[in-house]
Amino acid sequence: MPTIETKTVMSITEDTCQSNELKAQQADKLSNHELLITSALTAFGTVMGTAALLSIHHRYRKQRQPDSSWQDYLTGICSQLHLLPSISKPPLMRFSSACQQAACAWQQAYRLPINDEHTSNNSLGTTDFSAMHTTTMLARPVCWVSGVAAMPKNTSLINDDSNDENDFGVVGIDADREIVWQTTMPERVHDIVVQPILNDQDNSLDSRQSCQNRDVVVMGRRPSEKFWVLDTATGQVKFAIKASDQRHFYGHACYSLDGSTLYVTENDTQSLDGKIGVYNAHDSYQKVAEFDSHGIGPHELIMHPDDETLVIANGGIKTEQASREELNLDIMLPSLVYLNRHEGKLLEQITPEHNQMSVRHLAMHNDGTVMIGIQFQGEKHINVPLVLTHKRGDTSFKPLTMPDNQWQRFHQYIASVAVDSERNLLCVTTPIGGCAAIFDLNSRTLINDVSLPDCAGASVLANSVLPNNVGSDINNDVKGEDKCKESGFIVSDGQGQLTKLHVDYLATVASTVINKVESISKDSKRHMMSFDNHLQAL
Incomplete structure (x- = not known):
């Protein structure tokens, strides 16, 4: 008798499972059927509505123009189609991107139920970051990546009490300075580090695709204990890395030149000594x-062109765990350090002339010269040079030249440095001073500064073609291929602007003749967001 009861229970269980599966299949079919009906009704309504509007419009035309006919509409459509090839490429690309975004929105609005079993099998071993990060994107190539301190809010969630969406994020930017993708972040971010590629001279399709399929590391703002790894093309979060015990990050990192290893500035929260964490990008x-x-x-660290040497900006300021409070401003000891990247062996160490000249931000010239941005922590009336250079073997820093030594223009704070090695130009930004300045590294003098309130991020412009009338008179001074490239920088600011700073090449070869006011032109494009400290080019 117990055996019969057991078989009966098993039979009932099997029947129940089959019934549930049948109901799920019927639900899927019903959902597909509803989707087809909705699509058909939408198409039918669109056709009927268009026909009704055309009928009303044609009747009105007949009253004014008795000779008008239905053929006029077909003729007009054909003429517009013939004009499409003459439309410039950027508007067509933007229209195509808008269509793609609309298609994505439609698919999300009418997406089919997901098979839970199939999903769990495919995602085995992969962390789903969709609950923590929201990414929206368009299908366009990315030229720059920037942190954002204030992202646009999702208006549909403003009155939702459960909405905990914050303002912080990261965005990908295309050559037209349009936002390609934007990804929310759980905290404010600082440095943006793009994984390098080995052969950046190859312009083949495979090379361009590999350029877009790289990682971008997003560092949390000091004293964060996290950094994130995103896909450069889509902005999707791939990894979220937490600091080791008794460590926090200082907001900057750099890759080895082959992109296999990531080096991160860290703090030992017990001894307060600076550390460099080494991370395997391939694991x-x-x-x-x-x-x-x-x-x-x-703070910032960069890789030397020899790919064997790390260059580190030791700011010299002690901070405790989860704190930004400076503990030792009177006795701080900043330095620039060269380390062997494989063993961590100290190769060189140089200190600035004043112990409160905090060595903070760096950029590397192709010839191995380090560009250094200083943040002075002393009294406001003290005037010290804020932009320095150093090359291995030099016994001290070499400051650039400011007119009348007026470094106070930068309010003792340099936020970013970016170098154009081909044209020997250097751009520095200061949000406190509210300006970006460009130096000629040949003469080591200031070309000009441009007023840009709350500017911080700086990067070299993507390669693009100069207008035909620019550079025509300097054939003897500039190589042919250099004349075809745009000379200048892109600067981001907290007011949502992405500003191109174009440098007149004549200003760098004949600066005594060119009016300083006309030596740099600016072209700004505003977005409804507040860009953060750093901007990085792909």
Whole structure:
């Protein structure tokens, strides 16, 4: 008798499972059927509405123009189609992108139910970041990536009490300075680090595709304990990396030139000594080693062109865990350090002339010269040089020249440095001083500064073609291929502007003749967001 009951229960269970599966299949069919009906009704309504509007319009035309006919509409459509090839490429690209975005929105609005079993099998071993990060994108190539301190709010969620969406994020930007993708972040971010590619001279299709399929590391703002790895093409979060025990990050990182290893500035929260964390980019960014930075408060670090040497800006400022409070401004000791990237061996260490000249931001010239941005922590009336250079073997820093030594123009704060090695130009920004300045590295003098309130991020312009009338009179001074490229920088600011700063090449070869006011032109494009500290080119 117990055996019969057991078989009966098993039979009932099987019948129940089959019934549930049948109901699920029927629900899927019903959903597909509803989707087809909705699509058909939408198409039918569109056709009927268009026909009705055309009928009303044609009747009105007949009253005014008795000779008008239905053939006029077909003729007009054909004439517009013939004009399409003459339309410039950017509007067509924007129209195509808008269509793609509309298609994505339609698919999300009418998406089919997901098979839970199939999803769980495909996502095995992969973290789903969709609950923590929201990404919207258009299908266009990315030229720059920037952090954002104030993202546009989702208006549909404003009155939702459960909405905990914050303002922080990261955006990808195309050559037209339009936003390609934007991804929300759980906290404010700082440095943006793009994974390099080995052969950046190859312009083949495969090379361009690999350029877009790289990682971009987004560092949390000091003293964050996290950084994130995103896809450069889509903005999707791939990894979220947490700091080791008794460590926090200082907001900057750099890759080895082959893109296999990531180096991150960190703080030992017990001893307050600076550390360099080493992460394997080919193994889900697992931490594999750690070096001393040979200083306190390491901030930005960059890779030397020899791919063997790390260059580190030790800011010299002590901070405790989860705090931005400076603890040692009177006795701080900043330095620039060169380390062997494989063993962490100290190669060189140079200190500035004043112990409160915090060495903060760096850029590397192709010839191995380091460009240095200083943030002075001393009294406001003290005037010290804020933009320096150094090359291995030099015993001290070399300051650039400001007219009448007026470094106060930058209010003792340099936020970013960007170098154009081909044209020997350097751009620095200061949000406190409210300007971006461009230096000629040949003469080591200031070309000009441009007023840009709350500007911070700076990067070299993507390669683009100069107008035909620019550079025609300097054939003897500029190589042919250099004349075809745009000379200048792109600067981001907290007011939502992405500004191109175009440098008149004549200003750098004949600066005594050219009017300083006309040596730099600016072209700004505003977005409804507040860009953050750093902007990085792909």
